[in-house]
Amino acid sequence: xxxxxxxxxxxxxxMLVYGCAKQEQAAEGVRPARVVKVALGVQSHQAxxxxxxxxxxxxxxxxxxxxxxxxxxxxxxxLVKAGQVLAELDSQDLRLAEAASRAQFAAAQADSALAExxxxxxxxxxxxxxxxxxxxERRKNLFDTARARLAQVKAQHEVSANQADYGQLRADxxxxxxxxxxxxxxxxxxxxxxxxxxxxxxxxxxxSVPENRLTExxxxxxxxxxxxxxxxxxxxxxxxxxxxAADPVTRTYTAKVTVLDAAPAMQLGMTANVLLGxxxxxxxxxxxxxxxxxxxxxxxxxxxxxxxxxxxxxxVRVGEYREKSFTVLSGLKDGDSVVSAGVHKLVPGQxxxxxx
Numbered sequence: 482x483x484x485x486x487x488x489x490x491x492x493x494x495x496m497l498v499y500g501c502a503k504q505e506q507a508a509e510g511v512r513p514a515r516v517v518k519v520a521l522g523v524q525s526h527q528a529x530x531x532x533x534x535x536x537x538x539x540x541x542x543x544x545x546x547x548x549x550x551x552x553x554x555x556x557x558x559x560l561v562k563a564g565q566v567l568a569e570l571d572s573q574d575l576r577l578a579e580a581a582s583r584a585q586f587a588a589a590q591a592d593s594a595l596a597e598x599x600x601x602x603x604x605x606x607x608x609x610x611x612x613x614x615x616x617x618e619r620r621k622n623l624f625d626t627a628r629a630r631l632a633q634v635k636a637q638h639e640v641s642a643n644q645a646d647y648g649q650l651r652a653d654x655x656x657x658x659x660x661x662x663x664x665x666x667x668x669x670x671x672x673x674x675x676x677x678x679x680x681x682x683x684x685x686x687x688x689s690v691p692e693n694r695l696t697e698x699x700x701x702x703x704x705x706x707x708x709x710x711x712x713x714x715x716x717x718x719x720x721x722x723x724x725x726a727a728d729p730v731t732r733t734y735t736a737k738v739t740v741l742d743a744a745p746a747m748q749l750g751m752t753a754n755v756l757l758g759x760x761x762x763x764x765x766x767x768x769x770x771x772x773x774x775x776x777x778x779x780x781x782x783x784x785x786x787x788x789x790x791x792x793x794x795x796x797v798r799v800g801e802y803r804e805k806s807f808t809v810l811s812g813l814k815d816g817d818s819v820v821s822a823g824v825h826k827l828v829p830g831q832x833x834x835x836x837x
Contacts, residue, residue, distance in 0.1 A: 511832045511834050512823070512826065512827070512831060512832070512833050512834070513836045514783075514785065514792070514820045514822070514827075514834065514835060514836060515820070515821050515822045515823075515835075515836050516785055516818045516820055516821060516835050516836075517768060517769065517772065517818075517819055517821045518816060518817070518818060519766045519768075519809075519814065519815060519816060519817040519818075519819060520766060520815065521764045521766050521813075521815045522764065522765065522767075528694060528697065528698075528756070528757040529754055529756055530689070530690060530736075530755045530757075531688065531752065531753075531754055531755075532686040532687050532689075532738075532753050532754075533686065533750060533751070533753065534684055534685075534686055534708075534740075534748065534749055534750060534753050535679075535684070535685055535687055535737075535750075536657075536659075536679035536683070536684060537680075537683040537684065537685050537721075537739065538654075538680040539659065539677055539678070540653065540654075540677065540678045540679075540680075541674040541676075542567065542650060542652070542653075542674070542676050542678055543671075543672050543673055543674050544568075544647060544648070544650055544669060544671060544673075545644075545672070546570070546575070546647045546648065546671050547669060547670045547671045547673075548570035548571055548574065548648065548668070548669070549570060549666065549667070549668045550568055550570060550663060550664065550665050550666060550667050550669060550675070551569050551571045551572075551665065552568060552665060553664065554566055554567055554568060554569075555567050555568075555658050555661075555676070556658070556661070557658055557659065557660060558658065558659075559657065559658045560657050561655065561657070561658060561678070562652065563653065563654050563655050564652065565652045566649050566650070566651055567651065567652055567658075567675075568649075568650040568663075568665075568676070569648060569649050570648040570649075572645065572648045575644055575645040575648050576645060578641050578644065579641045579645045582634070582640075582641035582642075583638060583641075585634045585637070585638070586631075586634045586635055586637075586638040588634075589627075589630050589631040589633075589635070590631060592627045592631070593627040593628055596623050596627035597624060597627075599620055599624070600620055600621060600623075600624040603616065603617050603620040603621075604617070650675060650676075652678060653678070654678070654680050656678045656680045656681060657681055657749065658676055658678060658679075659677050659678070659679045659749060660676060660677045661675070661676045662674050662675060662677070663675040663676070683739070684739075684743045684747060684749070685737045685739045685740060686718065686737070686740065686753045686755055687735060687736070687737050687738075688735075688736050688738065688755050689728070689731060689734070689735060689736075690733060690734050690736050691732075691733055691734075692732070692733075692734065695734060697757065698720060698723070698736060698757065699720065699723070701720075701757045704718035704719060704720065704738060704755065704756070704757060705717065705718065705756040706718045706738065706740055706753055706754070706755055706756070707753065707754045707756065708746075708747060708751055708753050708754075709751065709752040709753070709754070710746075710751055710752075711746060714744075714746075715756075716740050716741070716742055716743065716744070716747070717741040717742050718738040718739065718740055718741060718755060719738065719739050719741055720737075720738055720739075721737050721738065721739045722736070722737045723735075723736045723737075724736070738755050765800055765808045765809060765810050766808065766809045766813055767807070768782065768806060768807060768821070769805065769806050769821050770802075770805060770806060770807055771822050772819050772820060772821040772822075772824060773824070774824045774825070776794070778796055779796055780796070780797055780798075781794050781795055781796045781797060782795055782797055782812075782813070782819045782820070782824075783795075783819065783820040783824055783827050784813075784817055784818065784819060784820075785818040785820060785833060785835065787818065789832075790832055790833060790834070790835070791830050791832055791833070792820060792827050792830070792833055793829055793830070794829055796812055797809045797810075797811065797813060798810045798811045
């Protein structure tokens with residue numbers, strides 16, 4: 482092969498490599514982009530929290546003395562009246578203790594009466610000069626001791642009588658039994674919870690609120706409560722308490738909303754929804770989170786120009802962030818094409834090829 486032919490071959494190979502490089506550069510200049518069409522719709526700004534109807538006042542009932550539970554007279558859901566017997570302990574030991582204290586009280590009464598009679602006799606003898614003042618003082622001391630012992634034994638007897646009565650667990654208020662934590666035959670200690678009594682005259686709904694919604698919850702004056710069992714009925718509510726610390730597992734704050742106009746149909750344990758902010762709504766678009774681009778000016782999205790196929794950055798006002806999407810309140814028009822993937826690899830004016 483002569484020198485001219487070799488030169489022609491190298492020239493041809495160089496042109497081929499240059500053409501491939503130009504094709505690769507052109508291919509890199511046009512990026513494929515997945516887009517979504519903007520569809521404006523009416524988005525409600527009403528925050529909705531699901532919770533449970535509870536009684537504001539719920540009391541753990543317990544025996545004031547320990548013992549073995551002999552009888553239980555109520556079940557979960559039972560309506561009880563104030564003073565009603567709910568459960569009883571085995572009263573044998575309590576009765577024996579009361580009988581022993583009663584006998585000690587009777588003996589102390591007899592000793593006190595005898596000491597009082599002796600003191601009256603010694604008083605007469607002292608007036609007649611038959612005994613010395615020292616003998617009278619000794620008898621007076623015996624009388625004072627007997628009276629003091631009588632007072633001590635009387636107090637002990639009253640305590641024993643009260644403990645015998647403590648063998649019956651009674652309801653402090655009218656209410657409903659919401660849980661039972663001990664059964665007949667179980668030995669319980671003094672103060673150990675046996676059942677829980679809820680007073681249904683004041684009801685509230687307990688909900689879990691994320692930390693970014695606490696300010697909104699505190700500022701909201703218009704709170705409505707709906708029941709799953711009564712979807713068409715709305716009750717008025719008011720925030721009574723917000724937990725000062727977040728739950729360590731869910732990282733949410735427990736809020737208790739008092740029901741201001743609770744009806745008898747609202748039963749304890751029902752599922753309720755707490756609605757904040759009335760029913761205000763406005764046109765908004767919902768886009769996937771992958772379409773959101775953050776820059777110094779705030780949140781933005783990449784718009785694809787329909788004529789040129791180039792992208793430009795558009796600042797938007799975000800309404801709320803959801804699990805996999807976010808809402809845009811302003812900055813977009815109906816029918817706009819927004820890049821929904823790979824937004825951090827784009828630059829203004831870049832040509833894109835729409836991928837369906």
